[in-house]
Amino acid sequence: MRIVQKYGGTSVGSIERIRHIAGLVAAARADGAHQLVVVVSAMGGETNRLLNLARELTPTPASREMDALVATGEQVSAALLAIELNRLGIPAYSFTGSQAGFFTDGPHSRARIRRIESSHLQRRLDRGEVPVVTGFQGVDDDGNITTLGRGGSDTSAVALAVALQADRCDIYTDVDGIFTTDPRVVPEARKLTHICYEEMLELASLGAKVLQTRSVELAMRYRMPVCLRSSFTDGAGTLVTEEESAMERAAVTGIAFHRDEAKITVRGIPDHPGIASNVLGPIAEAEINVDVIVQNVSEQGFTDMTFTVSHEDYTTTMALMRELQPSLGAREVLGDTGIGKVSLVGVGMRSHAGVARKMFETLANNDVNIQMITTSEIKITVVVEEAVIDRAVQALHAAFHLEQEG
Numbered sequence: 471m472r473i474v475q476k477y478g479g480t481s482v483g484s485i486e487r488i489r490h491i492a493g494l495v496a497a498a499r500a501d502g503a504h505q506l507v508v509v510v511s512a513m514g515g516e517t518n519r520l521l522n523l524a525r526e527l528t529p530t531p532a533s534r535e536m537d538a539l540v541a542t543g544e545q546v547s548a549a550l551l552a553i554e555l556n557r558l559g560i561p562a563y564s565f566t567g568s569q570a571g572f573f574t575d576g577p578h579s580r581a582r583i584r585r586i587e588s589s590h591l592q593r594r595l596d597r598g599e600v601p602v603v604t605g606f607q608g609v610d611d612d613g614n615i616t617t618l619g620r621g622g623s624d625t626s627a628v629a630l631a632v633a634l635q636a637d638r639c640d641i642y643t644d645v646d647g648i649f650t651t652d653p654r655v656v657p658e659a660r661k662l663t664h665i666c667y668e669e670m671l672e673l674a675s676l677g678a679k680v681l682q683t684r685s686v687e688l689a690m691r692y693r694m695p696v697c698l699r700s701s702f703t704d705g706a707g708t709l710v711t712e713e714e715s716a717m718e719r720a721a722v723t724g725i726a727f728h729r730d731e732a733k734i735t736v737r738g739i740p741d742h743p744g745i746a747s748n749v750l751g752p753i754a755e756a757e758i759n760v761d762v763i764v765q766n767v768s769e770q771g772f773t774d775m776t777f778t779v780s781h782e783d784y785t786t787t788m789a790l791m792r793e794l795q796p797s798l799g800a801r802e803v804l805g806d807t808g809i810g811k812v813s814l815v816g817v818g819m820r821s822h823a824g825v826a827r828k829m830f831e832t833l834a835n836n837d838v839n840i841q842m843i844t845t846s847e848i849k850i851t852v853v854v855e856e857a858v859i860d861r862a863v864q865a866l867h868a869a870f871h872l873e874q875e876g
C-alpha cells in the first residue's frame with residue numbers, strides 16, 4: 471500500500487502535535503509496511519502571521535516576495551516533523567515544493583500545478599524512506615517560488631498521490647469527517663462513512679470548508695480515493711470516492727449552507743438580447759464569482775435581474791453595477807447583504823422524485839420564505855433571509871431523516 475498523508479495546520483500546530491503525528495506516521499508504517507509520503511501545512515495561524523508581518527511594512531508587498539515569505543511556514547513544519555521522525559528511528563527527509571518537483575504556472579498566490587517530477591521521491595520510497603513534503607507551494611519555470619492559494623496543501627497532497635500512483639490520500643484535519651450538515655447547527659448531524667466526489671464538490675464549494683475545492687476536482691479527475699479523518703481522535707473518517715450503486719441510496723446526502731452571501735437586483739432594464747452579458751460580463755472580468763442568477767419575465771419591455779455574490783465581493787460589485795446603470799438604462803440597483811443559501815445535495819436525487827416538493831413544503835411549514843431557487847441534477851439551492859438559515863437547515867435535516875443511516 472502506498473499512501474500520501476496530509477496534515478493540516480491544527481494537526482501540526484505545536485511541538486506536542488508534531489510529536490503526536492510522528493506517532494501516527496510510525497503506526498501507519500508498522501501497520502502493513504506502507505510506503506508513506508507526508509505532506510504538511512504550516513503550523514496553525516502561521517500563514518496569517520507571515521502575511522501580517524509583510525503588511526506591517528506596506529499594504530502592497532510584491533507578490534513574488536509574499537510567496538517566498540509564506541512558503542516558509544510549511545518548511546518549518548516539514549523539517550520539524552522529519553526531525554521527530556528521525557528521533558523515532560524513521561528515515562525521513564523534508565522537501566520544499568521545489569525540491570519535491572512541483573512545477574507550477576506563474577501567477578503568485580494562486581498558481582496551479584502543471585507537473586510533478588517525482589522520480590527522486592519515488593527512489594526514496596523504494597528505499598523505505600519517508601519524504602515529508604511542504605504543501606501549498608511549487609516553483610515556476612523561472613525558478614520563482616509560487617503558492618497555490620489558501621488551503622492549497624490539500625491540492626498538493628492529492629496531486630502528489632496522483633503523481634506517485636498512490637492507493638489513497640489520507641487528509642488529516644481537526645474534524646472527524648464529513649457530516650450530513652454542520653453539527654454546530656444540527657447536533658444530530660451524522661458523520662458519513664463515504665461520499666462521492668460530486669457530492670463532496672458541492673459540499674466543499676458550498677461552505678463545508680474542509681477540503682480545498684481544487685483538491686476534490688483533482689481527486690475526481692484521477693479517481694484518487696481521499697480519506698478525510700481527524701488527527702485528534704481515532705476513527706475511520708469519511709472516504710471520498712466514486713459513486714456506488716444508487717439502488718438503495720437515500721435521495722439526500724447532506725445539507726450545505728452559506729451565510730456570507732449578498733443579493734443584487736438590477737431593476738427596469740430595457741429587455742433586449744445581450745443584457746445578461748452586459749450585466750454579468752463586467753463582473754466576470756473583475757474576477758468576481760456570481761452564483762444564483764434569476765432574470766424575470768419582462769413586462770412592457772423591461773426586465774429585472776437578480777444575482778448573488780459573496781459578502782467580500784459585495785461592495786465592489788455594487789460599485790460596478792452603479793457605474794453600469796446609465797449604460798444599461800436600468801431604473802435602479804438594489805443590494806441586500808442579509809441573505810444566505812441552503813442546499814440539499816445528493817446523487818440519489820437523480821433517481822428520486824419529489825425531493826424539491828418536500829423541501830419547499832418543509833420550508834413553508836417552518837415559515838421560511840424562499841427568495842430564489844436554483845437546481846442541478848444533484849442539488850437544490852434556495853436563497854433565504856440570513857436570519858432563518860439555522861431554522862431551515864434544522865427543519866430539512868429532520869424532514870429528510872438525515873440523522874438515520876441510508
Ligand code: ASP
Binds near residue numbers: 543620622
Ligand atoms: N498554510 C496555507 C494556508 O493556511 C496552506 C494550507 O494550510 O493548506 O492557507
Ligand code: MG
Binds near residue numbers: 621624681682
Ligand atoms: Mg485546510
